[in-house]
Amino acid sequence: MPAITLTINNDLISARQGQTLLEVAREHGIEIPTLCHLDGLEAMGGCRLCLVELQGAPRPVPSCVTKAAEGMVVTTHSDKLVEYRKMLVELLLAERTHTCSICVQNNNCELQTLAAKLGIDHVRFDYLHQQLPMDASRERFALDHNRCVLCLRCVRVCDAVEGAHTWDVRGRGSTSRIVADLDRPWGTSTSCTDCGKCVQLCPTGALFKKGATVGEMKKERSFLNRILERRRLAAQGGTP
Amino acid sequence: MSRLRLATAWLGGCSGCHMSFLDLGEQLIEISDAIELVYGPLVDAKEFPEGMDVTLIEGAVANFENLELLQQIRKRSKLLISFGDCAITGNVTSLRNFFSVDDLLTAVYHAGPGSAPRSDEADQVLPELLPRVLPLHQVVEVDAYIPGCPPDPERILAVLSSLLKGEAVTLSEVQRSFG
Amino acid sequence: MNRVELAELAETVTAQQQSCRLRLLVCCGTPCVAAGAEAVVAALREKLAALGNPADLELVGTGCQGPCSRGPLLTVLRPGQPEQVWQKTTPELAVSILEAELQQAPVPDENLLPADWPFFTRQTRLVLANSGRIDPENLEQYIACGGYESLAQVLHDMTPDQACDSVVQSGLRGRGGGGYPTGLKWQLVRKGSGSRKFIVANGDEGDPGAYMDRSLMESDPHRILEGIAIAGYAIGAEQGYIYVRGEYPVAAQRLRKAIKDAERAGLLGSRVLDSSFSFRIDIRIGAGAFVCGEETALLASIMGRRGQPRIRPPYPAEAGLWGCPTLINNVETFGNIPSIFSIGPQAFNAIGNGKSRGTKVFALCGEVVNNGLIEVPMGIPLREIVFEIGGGLANGAAFKAAQTGGPSGGCIPAEKLDTPVDYENLQALGSIMGSGGLIVMGEQSCMVDVARFFMEFCLDESCGKCVPCRTGTVEIYRLLSRICNGSASQRDLQTLEQLCQMVKDTSLCGLGAAAPNPVLSTLRWFRAEYEAHVSQRRCPAGVCTMDQLPLHLLGEQLLQRIAALRCDGEGY
């Protein structure tokens, strides 16, 4: 693959053609926060946390979908970007009811960790306290809409990796909500295979395994790249 | 050198933050040379005193009594610190925001187990609830925040140490998470 | 039909029209129908029948004639004489006008609009040239106005590249709001590689307070078809879609009929006008989502999905419908195309100001005397639109602001009334041209309340995909509500500004990026009004009721025991 050279945070960095700015930054130890992005899933660009400044661009661009190009001048951390990221996470904390102290995912939550990392010690916006239901009708798993950040990792993994497309989104805007099938209780879903991929990829406590203690709530994600690697090999005709 | 005049207050919360404060244990004695604890649930004083250097406030603003006390504290304290998740986010206290006050009182006192106080009695006994539980910084200016449910003693000590050194209160990444 | 037959038909119909002693054009646009146009038509029809339906008397039900607040409108055409337009006609008045004309007696004139009425004389009508002049369901009448002549010219005299070049030369820019040069877009799609290419005409007019596209589709549907067909030839597409807003069933029905008529006449379908060019147009009905004005959301919707935008690149010009290069233009943009070829790109380019060429259609509404649909040259001062064409404010009220660009636009204050109305100048004022809604507001409008109105619209129309738009709009709305109900602090005002800037900079698509514009523009021009709400708890316009206290004031007035504090507990 042809190499290209770009500048990230004043350093000259070489990258391969086709890599996204996020990939390049991570390869060079530059941490850019994301919530919706996950290697292996189609990029969505919804959380806006991975925005970076690109010289010549009128507005910040999402690094998860922007391809590195020769001569680009990129800033991943500026006062403005850091402030925007803080505000975005504050908006998420205010949108639903993420009461960390009583969450199954306490201390194993990407949103919680991110807030601490960004230095968020309070939220400037009104907590919306939308009264949202919890769906514990599935035997092994449960869904708590109050913890959902609408990153849609569950929707994407269920469709593209598991192939079931049990999950989708109903409504729009601030009334958007994850639904199983025709918005029936998850327990009655006929398309769900109980594979649990969505649960493992969920960044917060919105999707969780029943009957596990907080200490057991660490999520396991390595399966995703393993599956995709095997598929890639199989498609190439190699032995998986 | 005069000692730092410290107060603590307990609004809508479970007192867990104060318990964590007590968990400082021996260190409490060590810092007592530098800090004078003037007011709080751990101290026998009725009226919130004037001229506080620092006040740590646990709990969210849940009723008019909380609101009144908070405003008094703000006027009488140089530094006001939101102490614990309830003060900062509303936390468990604010979970009642899903319901209207009327529905809540009906469910808890009237339709719930046991007999409810007559409404005129209730007025004298129960402080009037605010329509919504609010974090402190939505009501008054807040100078610093100690997150945690409860904040563990190390966080409290870190804050008190910075205060004694006259430094701005900054917690490290691991010490500033909610929950 | 071939080119010669087209010209012959145009000649025949024109000759027949000119032989008419009297042509009565009754506006049958929705406002006129609501005011009783159907009864006027029925009375005239009855009278004509009583006269034995003479061939030299013609009654035409037309699309929108323009001054919508004065309907029902009746335009009378007599060969060799100036046309006359009557406002607020009744069946009796219409019949008496007809009778008087026939007897060559003096015509009752109290409802006659003056011949030099600025509402008409200050306009330059290209896109709306036929609106209100023809029966929209009659192909022959369109042809008599030179319809499909431009298509014939392009198909027979020009290469696709030449057609694209002409549009470039005309200086036409997208009329849906973005203002991207149309010709460049055509060239991009033309160059795009793909086995198939598509055209989408965006008629999903979602701006509140705007009805240019609806009126155009209802009044002159063939003009849009012709524009699309020309684009099809120019970019090498064989299929076009018109995405019509679900709320506009009449527009959809007229377009469907127009497509059928045009196909039957060989003006669409296979081998158009006996050329080697084949082109089909289908209608797609929108289902109510403002965000579908964003082109990638529009494409998703046409393909049967949730109308959510996706990140660009790739742009639709490279990968649009089913991954194929796709040209997306607004219906008004397509409405300009036949004119570019009939008057020539240079003549088109001669109209306008700066980088904004040609004309723009506006829906002039609000507290203005003459409400209606107007077409003016780009660069016309705003003052001329409001005070000459619009006749100033109703009841002699003082002008406060003009809102352009709908929920993505802003409010222009009185001190900027002399600004030329074009893309660049409006943008410099913090507003946008938008699709053409122009709402005039007087002193009784509160600018904070207006900003809140638009924010409510945006939060409801947000698709929910990205965080700043989905949640930021809700929090902006709440901050504005707090300012309106008197419970906001200076800090809230500061948070509002920061949040608006963030949402503008970080949203995924144009809807979110533009959503804070109404707030930012009112903050810029009417900051004192915000300050009055916050510092003095007073609404200068007298719209907002200050029923809540800021929390920092509650200490002194605790006994007031207000009903609700910061949050009303209802959804937002």
Added chain:
Amino acid sequence: MSGDCCEHTLLVDDPRLKLVERAMKRLQYQPDALIEVLHTAQEAFGYLSRDLLSHVAAQLKLPESQVFGVATFYHFFTLRPKGEHSCIVCTGTACYVKGAGEILNTLEQAAGIKAGQTTADGRLSLGTARCLGNCSLAPMITIDDTVYGPEKPEGAVDKLNRLLEVPHEQG
């Protein structure tokens, strides 16, 4: 949760269902035709019931959740039956500036329901529209698709009352 979408058992020989079938056939059961099919289905049945959505999903070979997602994304689709009559208050900018809010409040009080609801007897649905494109008639309302404007609160209530006085037609 289930209150948002009504159950309605489909009958195979329902002529309305035949209309939907015909639309799907005409569109060659293309998944891309979902919105077109939903338009037809809503026109035929008045609203989109769960069973209808489920049927459409099966016929177009689409995941049910995707069909539900599309049906709830667009404001034009309704998942609950509408009233016998409908009254829509336009809340576009021109109407808003000229007092649509007051008209809506008055109508809500008169009808005893909020915008977006249907009266308990099923006779009236009250709704709002973002802009019906009749800005010169602002503030305007529509009653059973007839446009009225410029409207006043009292006038709107009168029109509504007159409409509802007409006895319910049988059949």
